[in-house]
Amino acid sequence: MDASLQRVLNYYAITPLQIESLSKISKIEAEEGIFALKKTKMNSGQTERFQETLRFFERNQFPGVAPIIPASNGERYVRDIDGETVFYLSEWGRGGLEGKREKDYFQALAIFHRSTQYHVPVDEEMWEERGTSLREWKNEKMQQLEAYAEEIERKEYYSPFDWAVLMHFPLLYECYDKSMRYFEEWEELAREKGELKVARCHGRPEPSHFILDRYGNFQFINVEHADTGHPVYDLAYLYKKCTEQKRWEHVNGVDWLSTYASFCPTDDGDRALLSSMLLEPVDFYELLSYPGHRSSGEQPGLVQELEAKVWMLEKIKDDIESWPQPVQDE
Known part of the structure; x- marks a missing residue:
């Protein structure tokens, strides 16, 4: 497993069994279920707005945004050691969009x-x-x-x-x-x-x-x-x-x-x-x-x-x- 992914996954209460990297998304098959780990770039202002957006939709109980799983430090993301790369975890979404218009x-x-x-x-x-x-x-x-x-x-x-x-x-x-x-x-x-x-x-x-x-x-x-x-x-x-x-x-x-x-x-x-x-x-x-x-x-x-x-x-x-x-x- 990539050392960076291992360090990030240590912040979550899941036990990974298999990891498949798909561009900026890693599919995590764990004992607790299947998860998506997203890798992106966000500065401090963007991460604050990101968390505020998630809190807003949770507060208003709007189901149209996929929930983000909190890390062990209470944040909705984990920042990598380079200071620019950010990871966040959510449940793996179902497919089936092919037939959608x-x-x-x-x-x-x-x-x-x-x-x-x-x-x-x-x-x-x-x-x-x-x-x-x-x-x-x-x-x-x-x-x-x-x-x-x-x-x-x-x-x-x-x-x-x-x-x-x-x-x-x-x-x-x-x-x-x-x-x-x-x-x-x-x-x-x-x-x-x-x-x-x-x-x-x-x-x-x-x-x-x-x-x-x-x-x-x-x-x-x-x-x-x-x-x-x-x-x-x-x-x-x-x-x-x-x-x-x-x-x-x-x-x-x-x-x-x-x-x-x-x-x-x-x-x-x-x-x-x-x-x-x-x-x-x-x-x-x-x-x-x-x-x-x-x-x-x-x-x-x-x-x-x-x-x-x-x-x-x-x-x-x-x-x-x-x-x-x-x-x-x-």
């Missing part, structure tokens, strides 16, 4: 949000300050993409990556423009209401972060990134992950969102913010600023990565354009 995941996420959702009044001064700051950030990132495209156009010869960027730049700019207009629509609707929707967000909800409890109900795992925020952030994350998995299939996101809304009501503002987040070409910012795109050896891999992101953005754009338009008040 995307709607099932959105239903589970809606129930997760509904149990913690509330509204906060909008502070006009803070709203203006944060809105301006976010718009400036979006504009700055797009200006960097424009500057990069202009730099390419001044070249005498284009690399494969340069050519791919120029070919797809009109799509990036179109999606950025639509994203900004949806963002402004959301701002206007939120101002009219005078309040913002807030919930406990999972942070990284995706199909691999769901398990089934003994009754066949969904439970979330990997809640170390959970925090308070607008529930649309989770919605956008889950939408993208489900879209990625349906690479060669049609995506009908309106059905996913309708399922979510039937368990946790949404409004036009939520839809506008979601559309803005999905269309913003944020995934391209880091890729195009990566210095390796100038290396001929890395060109093929980067072109492939760029094409994959373009495929994703086009698929999302086409899906959003198929959503029914909200009914306008007379």
Whole structure:
């Protein structure tokens, strides 16, 4: 057995019989049952928020989060000697997700949000300050993409990556423009209401972060990134992950969102913010600023990565354009 795992397991009242390492998860078969030992990175602030999240759901008796087994020191995690790596233990979740549809995941996420959702009044001064700051950030990132495209156009010869960027730049700019207009629509609707929707967000909800409890109900795992925020952030994350998995299939996101809304009501503002987040070409910012795109050896891999992101953005754009338009008040 790995010495690090042995040291961590000494903090738990279980007798391991067999250990199977699966990436960041170790499956522990013990005399007391079957357990999952998760290995991750968390600083002190993240571990405190992690434990606060677990206490919150325990306090409110919400069964949608897989329980974490306390260590002998009373904490819900064990920090490794390197000071950065953290382990935590839970019961091994049942499988059976193969037959589940995307709607099932959105239903589970809606129930997760509904149990913690509330509204906060909008502070006009803070709203203006944060809105301006976010718009400036979006504009700055797009200006960097424009500057990069202009730099390419001044070249005498284009690399494969340069050519791919120029070919797809009109799509990036179109999606950025639509994203900004949806963002402004959301701002206007939120101002009219005078309040913002807030919930406990999972942070990284995706199909691999769901398990089934003994009754066949969904439970979330990997809640170390959970925090308070607008529930649309989770919605956008889950939408993208489900879209990625349906690479060669049609995506009908309106059905996913309708399922979510039937368990946790949404409004036009939520839809506008979601559309803005999905269309913003944020995934391209880091890729195009990566210095390796100038290396001929890395060109093929980067072109492939760029094409994959373009495929994703086009698929999302086409899906959003198929959503029914909200009914306008007379």
